[in-house]
Amino acid sequence: MAEIPKLHQEGYDRLTIGLHWATAVMVAIQFVIGKTAPLLPRGALRVDIWSIHVVQGFVLSAVVLAGVFWRRMHRRTAPTERGVFRALATATHHMLEALLIMIVALGILDVFAHAFPLFNVVSFPRLGDDQFMRHVNAWHEVAANILIVVALGHAGAALLHHYVLRDNILTRMWPGPGERESGHNSTS
Ligand code: HEM
Numbered sequence: 001m002a003e004i005p006k007l008h009q010e011g012y013d014r015l016t017i018g019l020h021w022a023t024a025v026m027v028a029i030q031f032v033i034g035k036t037a038p039l040l041p042r043g044a045l046r047v048d049i050w051s052i053h054v055v056q057g058f059v060l061s062a063v064v065l066a067g068v069f070w071r072r073m074h075r076r077t078a079p080t081e082r083g084v085f086r087a088l089a090t091a092t093h094h095m096l097e098a099l100l101i102m103i104v105a106l107g108i109l110d111v112f113a114h115a116f117p118l119f120n121v122v123s124f125p126r127l128g129d130d131q132f133m134r135h136v137n138a139w140h141e142v143a144a145n146i147l148i149v150v151a152l153g154h155a156g157a158a159l160l161h162h163y164v165l166r167d168n169i170l171t172r173m174w175p176g177p178g179e180r181e182s183g184h185n186s187t188s
């Protein structure tokens with residue numbers, strides 16, 4: 001089998017990798033809950049499932065914030081693409097980041113707009129009226145749908161690199177021997 005060419009020997013650092021995959025997994029779970037919970041009959045189970053969405057949503061908000069700061073503070077690894085593809089990859093990463101920030105902000109706003117009854121034990125204070133709630137909820141959903149489409153394109157590009165172009169773009173975002181030490185700034 002032909003060896004996958006090493007575009008850059010060094011991978012991303014452990015924190016970048018951890019934050020990236022934690023974000024991806026949580027976004028997928030949030031999306032599945034967001035699309036299936038409305039199908040359940042109203043009642044305790046539905047509130048509990050939405051409560052999981054909200055609790056995980058707050059964890060995801062912290063992970064997104066940490067990722068944004070970490071990526072700004074550390075240039076983790078040199079870009080591999082050139083020209084238009086590099087611009088496309090960078091634009092996609094920025095778009096993913098912007099959508100994540102938008103979704104968590106709208107999600108948190110949605111919690112207050114709903115006066116959300118967490119596990120039917122404690123309710124958040126209400127913000128705004130019913131119309132405000134419907135708007136916030138609608139924008140949260142629109143942003144979620146766009147994020148999933150962009151993330152699927154992004155994941156497709158990563159798989160294309162791995163299986164068709166056969167470079168190490170995907171493996172450098174994976175924990176392992178190539179992983180670099182956290183806090184180490186690149187020269188790129
Ligand atoms: C990328 C992450 C997320 C995705 C993909 C996502 C997706 C969704 C979707 C599809 C809905 C259903 C909208 C509808 O049918 O009207 C929803 C509702 C909601 N989301 Fe999220 N969400 C995310 C993050 C968050 C965060 C961070 C929070 C708050 C901390 C949050 C709080 C809520 C609330 C309160 C609702 C409404 C629940 C209800 O109707 O009772 N979401 N979300």
Ligand code: HEM
Nearest residue numbers: 016023024027071076093096097151155158159169170173
């Ligand atoms: C909701 C899901 C996802 C989000 C929000 C997301 C977000 C991001 C962001 C913001 C970056 C830029 C990181 C940086 O510059 O430090 C990135 C890089 C990367 N992502 Fe994702 N990602 C997601 C899912 C995936 C999936 C499913 C895969 C693989 C199938 C993947 C593979 C990669 C790879 C390989 C890189 C590094 C690209 C490079 O080195 O140029 N991502 N991702």
